[in-house]
Amino acid sequence: MRKYLLAGAAALIVATPAAARDNSGYFGIEGGVLFPKSQSVDASADFTDPLVSDIDDTRVARFKSKTGYDIDAIAGYDFGMFRLEGELGYKRAKLKSGSFNSAFLTALNTGAGDVFTDDDVDVNGRTSVLSGMVNGLLDFGDDNGISGSVGAGIGRARVKQFGDRDSAWAYQLLAGVRTAVSENIDIGLKYRYFRTGKLNFNDDFDFDGGTGSGGTVFFDGSNRFSSHSLLASLIFNIGTAAMAPPPPPPPPMMVEPVAPATQTCPDGSVILATSYCAAPPPPPPPAPVERGERGQ
Numbered sequence: 001m002r003k004y005l006l007a008g009a010a011a012l013i014v015a016t017p018a019a020a021r022d023n024s025g026y027f028g029i030e031g032g033v034l035f036p037k038s039q040s041v042d043a044s045a046d047f048t049d050p051l052v053s054d055i056d057d058t059r060v061a062r063f064k065s066k067t068g069y070d071i072d073a074i075a076g077y078d079f080g081m082f083r084l085e086g087e088l089g090y091k092r093a094k095l096k097s098g099s100f101n102s103a104f105l106t107a108l109n110t111g112a113g114d115v116f117t118d119d120d121v122d123v124n125g126r127t128s129v130l131s132g133m134v135n136g137l138l139d140f141g142d143d144n145g146i147s148g149s150v151g152a153g154i155g156r157a158r159v160k161q162f163g164d165r166d167s168a169w170a171y172q173l174l175a176g177v178r179t180a181v182s183e184n185i186d187i188g189l190k191y192r193y194f195r196t197g198k199l200n201f202n203d204d205f206d207f208d209g210g211t212g213s214g215g216t217v218f219f220d221g222s223n224r225f226s227s228h229s230l231l232a233s234l235i236f237n238i239g240t241a242a243m244a245p246p247p248p249p250p251p252p253m254m255v256e257p258v259a260p261a262t263q264t265c266p267d268g269s270v271i272l273a274t275s276y277c278a279a280p281p282p283p284p285p286p287a288p289v290e291r292g293e294r295g296q
Contacts, residue, residue, distance in 0.1 A: 025238040026085075027075040030190060032231035034068040036093045036127065039223050041162075045108055047215035052111040057218075060104040065127055068093025070192070070229040076135070078237075083137045087153065091129040091194070091227065108217065129225060131157040131170055131194075148177045157196045159225050168197035168224075178233060188233035195226040 040062050045055035069092060076085025137151030157170040172195070178188025202219065262270050265277035 022078055022080045025075070025077050026235055027073075027238070028186075028233055028235035029071070029073055030231040030233045031069065031071040032190075032229055034070040034091050034093055035228040036065040036068060036091075037226045037228075038062055038064045039225070041219055041223075043104065043217055043219045045111065045215060045217045047111045049111075049215075052215075054215075055104065055107050055111070058104065059101065061098055061100045063098045064096045065093040066096045068127075070227070070231060072231075074135075078139070081139050083135075083139060083149070083151075085135050085137070087131075087133040087135055087155075089129075089131045089133065091127075091131075091229070093127050093227075095125045095127070111215070125162060127159065127161045127225065129157055129159050129194075129196075129227075131155055133170070133172060135172075135174060137174065146177060146179050148175070150175045157225070159196060159199055161199075161225070162201045162219075164201040166199045166201060168199050170194065170196040176233065178235065184237045186233070186235040186237065188235065190229075190231045190233055192229040192231065193226075194229065196224050198224060 040059055042057055043055070043060040044057040047054055070089065071091075072087050072089035074085050074087045076083055133153040133155035135151055135153035137149040139147060139149050141147030151174045153172045153174065155170055156167060158165060158167045173193045174190060176188050176190035178186045180186050261273035263273045263275075263277070264270050266280065267278070269277070271277065
């Protein structure tokens with residue numbers, strides 16, 4: 001199932017450069033379910049009776065944890081396609097079961113004259129991890145829609161387990177998707193694989209021997225804590241540049257006026273082609289003819 005969680009998160013990544021929140025800071029909180037991987041324990045036994053063979057250091061038990069929770073706080077800066085962030089995280093899960101190697105139990109009970117079984121294992125303990133990490137991530141997609149990231153982190157972790165505590169270097173692999181719900185707020189989903197360096201949880205107890213030999217059993221929990229997590233994210237972006245306003249509409253096209261058609265009238269005047277020329281004036285009346293006196 002955990003393999004499918006990683007595959008599902010990676011499949012949602014859109015492979016185009018993101019630019020909407022470049023050159024801005026951010027901070028956020030994340031939380032979700034933790035799936036711790038099982039851990040092994042080594043042990044050896046020194047018997048008081050020299051005639052009883054000691055048990056050399058060997059793998060003797062495996063412990064499984066229940067599903068737990070994983071929370072963290074992050075703060076970082078977006079340089080564009082690359083983000084750098086600091087992370088403070090806390091993980092916690094209860095022990096689920098513990099089982100011992102039957103050959104070890106047989107050898108221990110035979111030498112010690114005791115009857116030690118898996119039922120004597122205390123599985124009511126808890127494992128907690130406090131970590132400080134520095135993460136580098138590559139961004140993909142459009143932050144105004146669905147975007148994604150992949151990356152890795154390195155830091156220091158303090159693990160409390162089996163009634164003891166120890167610190168070690170740690171690393172993690174990250175993949176996530178997110179979407180903007182406002183100009184400054186993103187929500188998302190993140191997958192995390194987390195693993196520490198070698199931890200040393202050493203313990204021992206004495207047994208009086210009963211019908212067998214007394215002695216001491218030395219437990220060595222030198223192993224690594226590793227887990228898978230699926231987290232929901234709430235991210236607040238700081239100083240996000242406002243989106244540029246849309247460009248103004250282009251100016252209206254200027255249409256050159258077309259000169260109207262004209263005509264020249266017989267009198268030399270110029271008028272519109274749709275108009276009529278004035279009628280010419282009537283000719284003047286003829287001049288009267290003078291007549292002479294009668295008889296002349």
